[in-house]
Amino acid sequence: MKSWLQACLGLLGVEANTTSHHEKWISAxxxxxxxxxxxxxxxxxxDGMAAGLMVASMGASAVLLFxxxxxxLSQPWAVIGGHLVSGFIGVSCYLALGNSLLSASVAVGLAVGAMAYLRCIHPPGGATALAAVIGGPALHALGYGYLLTPVALNLVAILAVALLFNNMFHWRRYPVALMKPRQSEPDRPHLALSHEDFAAAMHALDTYVDVSSEELAQLFDRAWEHARAADQHVLKLTRGHYYSNGEVGDQWCVRQVFDLAEEDAGNPRARLIYRAVAGAREEQTGLCRVEEFRRWAKFRVTKQGERWIKAT
Structure with a gap:
C-alpha cells in the first residue's frame, strides 16, 4: 500500500517540501x-472585469517572484519580456482576428513560442496575452496602450516590491545575479556526494528550487560541506536503527537492522536480519553477516519529516 501511494505521488510530481515554515510565511x-x-x-x-483579468495575470507572477x-522563470527579463511580448501578441491577435476562439488560441500559442525564442519564458505571460483578447470593451479600447497601462505600470509596481522585499533577507537575492558566489577551497578533494547530502543541502538552502546555475553551485557547495562533516568513526550497528549505502539515484537504499543481538554487534561473523525501508528493493528483507552489512552501510540515518538525513 505504501509503495503504491509513493508511486502515485511520484507520477503526480509530489516531492518533499524542504522549506521552513518561516520561509513559507515570508513568501506569503x-x-x-x-x-x-x-x-x-x-x-x-x-474598471470592472478588465482590471480583474490584469490582476489575475500579475497574481501568478507574484507566486514566482516571492x-x-x-x-x-522569476528573473527580471523573464517577467518584463514575458508580459510585454505576450501582451503585444495578444493585442495584435485581437485587432486581426477579433474576440474569438481562434484569436485566443493563436495569441497564447504565439506568446509561448515568442517567450521561448526570446529566452523570457514566464508562465503568467500567457494570461496577459489571453486577457488582451477576451478582456472586454474597456481593455480592447486601449489598443497597444494596453502595454503601457496597465501592463508596464503593473510590472514597475511588482518588480519594485520584489527588489525591496526579497533583498531584506540575507538568504534571498533578487535578481539572482546579486547572489555572491561562495568562496571555493583550492585544495578541496573530490568527494562522492550521497542522496542524504543533497537532501541536507536543499534543506539548508531553504527555498523552492527552480534551479539557476548560481543556485546549483551553492547547492553543491552546501552538499560538499555536509559530506565533509560526516563522522568517520567505525560504524556501530544497533537493532532498530537505520543505515544508508550512501548511493544516489536508483542505487540509493536505506535499511533497518531488524534483528541483531547486542552481544553479536561486534562479531563480524554473526548474522543479522535487515529490512529495506526506502529506495532500492523497498519492503524486502534479507539475512547477512555483520561484516557484510557494515561494508554495505556508509552511515546511520534518521527520518525527519519526509527526508532521510545523516544521524549526528
Whole structure:
C-alpha cells in the first residue's frame, strides 16, 4: 500500500517540501504586498472585469517572484519580456482576428513560442496575452496602450516590491545575479556526494528550487560541506536503527537492522536480519553477516519529516 501511494505521488510530481515554515510565511507576505501594489494600479487604470483579468495575470507572477525568487522563470527579463511580448501578441491577435476562439488560441500559442525564442519564458505571460483578447470593451479600447497601462505600470509596481522585499533577507537575492558566489577551497578533494547530502543541502538552502546555475553551485557547495562533516568513526550497528549505502539515484537504499543481538554487534561473523525501508528493493528483507552489512552501510540515518538525513 505504501509503495503504491509513493508511486502515485511520484507520477503526480509530489516531492518533499524542504522549506521552513518561516520561509513559507515570508513568501506569503511578499506576495500579498506585491499584489496590493498591482491591484491598486489596475483599478486606477481600468474598471470592472478588465482590471480583474490584469490582476489575475500579475497574481501568478507574484507566486514566482516571492515563492521562487531565485528561479529562472522569476528573473527580471523573464517577467518584463514575458508580459510585454505576450501582451503585444495578444493585442495584435485581437485587432486581426477579433474576440474569438481562434484569436485566443493563436495569441497564447504565439506568446509561448515568442517567450521561448526570446529566452523570457514566464508562465503568467500567457494570461496577459489571453486577457488582451477576451478582456472586454474597456481593455480592447486601449489598443497597444494596453502595454503601457496597465501592463508596464503593473510590472514597475511588482518588480519594485520584489527588489525591496526579497533583498531584506540575507538568504534571498533578487535578481539572482546579486547572489555572491561562495568562496571555493583550492585544495578541496573530490568527494562522492550521497542522496542524504543533497537532501541536507536543499534543506539548508531553504527555498523552492527552480534551479539557476548560481543556485546549483551553492547547492553543491552546501552538499560538499555536509559530506565533509560526516563522522568517520567505525560504524556501530544497533537493532532498530537505520543505515544508508550512501548511493544516489536508483542505487540509493536505506535499511533497518531488524534483528541483531547486542552481544553479536561486534562479531563480524554473526548474522543479522535487515529490512529495506526506502529506495532500492523497498519492503524486502534479507539475512547477512555483520561484516557484510557494515561494508554495505556508509552511515546511520534518521527520518525527519519526509527526508532521510545523516544521524549526528
Amino acid at each position: 507576505l511578499g506576495g500579498g504586498l506585491g499584489i496590493a501594489a498591482v491591484y491598486g494600479l489596475s483599478h486606477w487604470a481600468l 515563492a521562487v525568487p531565485h528561479g529562472t
